[in-house]
Amino acid sequence: MSASDAPATARLTAHLHRRARWRWPEIVFWLAILALIFALPSRAGIINEALIAGLFALSLDLILGLTGILSLGHAAFLGLGAYSAAILATRGFADPMLGLAFGAGIAALVGLVTAPLLLRGGDLTRLMVTLGVSLMLGELANRNGWLTGGADGLNFSIAPVLALFPIGFTGQRNAALYSFAVLFILVVIARRLACSPFGLALAAIRENRLRAGALGVGASRRIVAIYTVAAAYAGAAGALLAQTTQIVSLDLFDFHRSADVMLMLIIGGAGYLYGGLIGAAAFIVLRDVVSAATPEYWEFWIGLALVILVLAGRERIAAAPRRLIALIAPRAAPRGVA
Amino acid sequence: MLTILLDGVAYGMLLFVLASGLSVTLGLMNFINLAHGAFAMIGGYVTALLMNRAGVPFLATLPAAFLIPAILGVALERTLYRRLYGASPLDQVLFTIGLVLMAMPIAAYLIGDEPQQVHLPAWLSGRIEIHGVGIGVYRLFIIVVCGAIAAALQVFLIKTRFGAQLRAAVDDARVAQGLGINVDRIFAIAFVVGSGLAGLGGALAADVVGGIDPSFPVKFLVTFLIVVTIGGSNGIMGALFGSLLLGVLDVAGKYYAPSIGAFIIYAVMVATLIVRPQGLFAAGDGR
Numbered sequence: 001m002s003a004s005d006a007p008a009t010a011r012l013t014a015h016l017h018r019r020a021r022w023r024w025p026e027i028v029f030w031l032a033i034l035a036l037i038f039a040l041p042s043r044a045g046i047i048n049e050a051l052i053a054g055l056f057a058l059s060l061d062l063i064l065g066l067t068g069i070l071s072l073g074h075a076a077f078l079g080l081g082a083y084s085a086a087i088l089a090t091r092g093f094a095d096p097m098l099g100l101a102f103g104a105g106i107a108a109l110v111g112l113v114t115a116p117l118l119l120r121g122g123d124l125t126r127l128m129v130t131l132g133v134s135l136m137l138g139e140l141a142n143r144n145g146w147l148t149g150g151a152d153g154l155n156f157s158i159a160p161v162l163a164l165f166p167i168g169f170t171g172q173r174n175a176a177l178y179s180f181a182v183l184f185i186l187v188v189i190a191r192r193l194a195c196s197p198f199g200l201a202l203a204a205i206r207e208n209r210l211r212a213g214a215l216g217v218g219a220s221r222r223i224v225a226i227y228t229v230a231a232a233y234a235g236a237a238g239a240l241l242a243q244t245t246q247i248v249s250l251d252l253f254d255f256h257r258s259a260d261v262m263l264m265l266i267i268g269g270a271g272y273l274y275g276g277l278i279g280a281a282a283f284i285v286l287r288d289v290v291s292a293a294t295p296e297y298w299e300f301w302i303g304l305a306l307v308i309l310v311l312a313g314r315e316r317i318a319a320a321p322r323r324l325i326a327l328i329a330p331r332a333a334p335r336g337v338a
Numbered sequence: 339m340l341t342i343l344l345d346g347v348a349y350g351m352l353l354f355v356l357a358s359g360l361s362v363t364l365g366l367m368n369f370i371n372l373a374h375g376a377f378a379m380i381g382g383y384v385t386a387l388l389m390n391r392a393g394v395p396f397l398a399t400l401p402a403a404f405l406i407p408a409i410l411g412v413a414l415e416r417t418l419y420r421r422l423y424g425a426s427p428l429d430q431v432l433f434t435i436g437l438v439l440m441a442m443p444i445a446a447y448l449i450g451d452e453p454q455q456v457h458l459p460a461w462l463s464g465r466i467e468i469h470g471v472g473i474g475v476y477r478l479f480i481i482v483v484c485g486a487i488a489a490a491l492q493v494f495l496i497k498t499r500f501g502a503q504l505r506a507a508v509d510d511a512r513v514a515q516g517l518g519i520n521v522d523r524i525f526a527i528a529f530v531v532g533s534g535l536a537g538l539g540g541a542l543a544a545d546v547v548g549g550i551d552p553s554f555p556v557k558f559l560v561t562f563l564i565v566v567t568i569g570g571s572n573g574i575m576g577a578l579f580g581s582l583l584l585g586v587l588d589v590a591g592k593y594y595a596p597s598i599g600a601f602i603i604y605a606v607m608v609a610t611l612i613v614r615p616q617g618l619f620a621a622g623d624g625r
Contacts, residue, residue: 070428117612123427124370128567129611135560136604143601255556259435266432297447303439310433311421 012200020195029274030184037176044172050284051179052240057264057276058183058190059233064262065270066194067226068206069118072127073134075257077107077231081238083141086154086248094159096167100182100239107235108228110137115227119220131255138253153249167244175244182240183277186233190273193229202226263306341473342593343586348477350585351484352546354578356539356558357565358491359532361577363525364566365508369419370427372434374536374562375555376441377407381537382550383445386454396459403541404534411533415526423525438555445552453549456541480542487535491574504528564607 037047056078063069081103088099117129141148148154160166160174167175193199204212205219213219242248251257260283268279291298360374381403388394388402414437422430462476495501507514507521515521544550547558561584569580584603591602 064428070431072431117608121611124364124368125567125611127370127427127431128563129608131560131563132604132608132611136601136608139601139604255560259439262432262435297443299439300443300447303436303441303443306432306436306439307418310425310429310436311418 012197016195016197016200020191026274033180037173037180041173044176046284046288048172048176048179048244050281051176051183052237052244053261053264053280053284054277055179055183055186055240056234056237056261057268057280058187058273059230059237059276060261060265061270061273061276062190062193062226062230062233064265065272065275066199066206067202067223069223069227070123070126071130072255072258072262073130073132074230074234074261075253075255076130076134076137077111077234078238078241078257078261079134079137079141079252080107080110080231081235082242082248082252083148083154083238084235085239086156086242087147089156089158089243090154094157096158096161096178096243099158099243100236103239103242104232104236107238108232111231111235112224112228115224118223118227131258134253134255134258138250141253142250148248148250151250153247155247158243158246179240179244182236186236187273187277190233194273198222198225263302266306266309342590344473344481345477346586346589347582348480348585349546349589350582351481351488352539352543352581353561353565353585354581355484355487355535356543357536357562357581358488358574358577359529359535360562361566361569361574362504362508362528362532369423370430370434371419372431372559372563373437373441373555374532375558376438377411377533377536378540378543378558379441379445379550379552379554380407380410380540381534382456382540382544382554383449383454384537385541386456386544386550387449389456390454396456396462400538400541404538407537407540408530408534412526412530415529419529420522420526438559441555442552449552451552453551454544455549456544458545476545480546483542487538488574488578495574500524500527561603564603567607568610 033047033051037044040047056074059077060071060074063071084106085099085103088102093099093102114129114133117133118126121129142150144150145152158167160171161178165171165174165178167178194202201212201217201222204215204217205222209219238252241252264279264283265276266279267282268275268277270276287298287302290301356378357374359377360371363369363371363374384403384406385396385399388399389396418433422433425433458476462479463474465474466478495505503514503519504524506517506519507524511521540550540554547554565577565580565584567580568584569576569578584606587606588600588603591600595602
């Protein structure tokens with residue numbers, strides 16, 4: 001490294017350090033969730049659902065928001081994680097942590113194997129490949145009933161977390177706390193990732209793949225790497241979902257799961273990690289409210305919201321919460337490269 | 339054996355009529371219209387409802403099954419779709435998924451969740467034997483009608499001035515525009531015809547797929563996309579061969595290897611995308 005590079009490197013390091021610092025709105029955010037779990041024990045089920053959906057949306061954010069890879073088949077990894085954890089539990093390994101690691105691991109493995117498919121072609125090709133992979137996995141799960149229970153799905157029981165806290169219908173609050181802990185740890189890791197040189201490289205690939213390549217930032221290996229991580233995250237979300245509901249069904253691989261998670265991420269805004277969490281919470285609450293009023297037709301309102309969102313300018317709306325944060329705490333808002 | 343082949347061809351022909359509009363919109367404007375199946379659903383409903391509630395004969399409902407989705411198509415194209423032609427693929431996907439999500443509850447609300455059956459007239463049901471090969475009359479009817487449509491489209495594209503303009507616009511919209519071709523108008527017309535064909539396809543498919551219900555757009559969305567992927571997005575012939583291949587593979591797969599079922603067509607699609615991302619039958623390189 002030549003001497004003239006030194007100030008630039010120092011600036012870059014300082015920039016990354018600045019970005020990696022915890023801001024108080026983040027701390028408030030996490031404390032608020034924790035408080036919510038304890039304050040509303042009767043609503044622990046829906047909070048748990050929102051946390052898991054948030055983790056799933058976060059995983060999509062890693063590839064869509066950070067790297068700019070469009071996926072319409074992210075449910076593949078949710079289903080994989082859920083079924084892996086469930087199958088492990090039915091085979092007598094009922095420890096939740098083990099199931100969680102196993103689910104995430106299997107999903108990561110499949111993510112690693114399928115990621116090279118994303119390197120060719122344009123956005124449409126990627127949409128099709130991801131959709132195709134998720135449909136293939138769904139069909140495999142459907143046809144291999146001896147392993148997955150086929151159309152009936154699987155029912156199983158799960159041991160208490162750390163052998164102390166039972167989760168499931170009798171321990172909804174424990175389940176929410178368990179999901180909260182997992183989500184928090186994974187967000188910390190994702191933050192670390194996004195504020196690393198690797199995260200910067202991903203942003204460069206997202207903004208202009210050709211130019212990033214010309215600067216010596218090769219896309220292929222980085223895309224495979226982040227896709228594998230995202231798959232592991234989605235697998236963890238699936239495992240959590242399976243363990244806290246103690247049931248898995250083919251619906252986990254469904255197209256609508258992939259569409260829903262994309263919607264959640266878009267509602268919250270992609271690219272700053274918290275968008276998925278906020279969007280998922282909004283989505284779940286919205287669905288709860290709307291479907292209580294019109295149980296059959298709530299999809300209509302989601303569709304309408306999407307159409308309006310796009311026509312009104314997704315960028316402008318998505319930027320609103322960030323602008324709000326910037327208004328309240330100017331130093332907390334995420335910034336571009338200085 | 340031949341019966342299965344013919345069934346597959348009939349199914350493939352049907353897929354072609356359903357998906358040809360999609361392949362044109364995709365090739366022309368690189369527009370990802372995931373709501374294409376909604377137009378097919380509307381066409382199916384038009385035929386089913388006209389037959390069941392108004393007693394109109396089957397053949398007489400088909401023009402309506404073409405026209406109503408086409409009119410809806412022109413309305414949506416002029417008001418909403420055209421705003422998104424230059425937009426990012428993500429926006430297009432979100433917008434068209436939104437339309438699908440709206441179309442399904444509307445159908446459920448207006449018509450109901452249960453599938454609407456199309457009762458074929460007597461002269462179209464039953465089976466006949468040709469040289470010892472049995473085939474359903476309706477399958478034969480589909481092959482003839484859809485074959486005629488495909489031939490007409492191909493002649494139209496090759497022989498007419500509009501066809502030449504359309505092909506030019508598909509090849510390179512900017513240069514075509516520069517040469518004085520009104521690409522915007524061509525796209526609108528192609529979109530409308532494509533929507534109408536989807537409606538017609540939906541009407542013809544209603545019997546084959548066991549009735550039209552509100553989940554039709556999502557159930558067949560994937561199939562359409564596979565057709566377009568395998569066929570490549572430029573030209574009617576690519577879409578036709580893609581549809582036929584898919585139809586035969588799907589029917590044969592379900593007959594000979596029911597245990598892997600739909601797996602085959604997904605595997606073919608992914609394999610196609612790996613080997614030739616621009617489509618099996620595409621002439622040039624994909625964009």
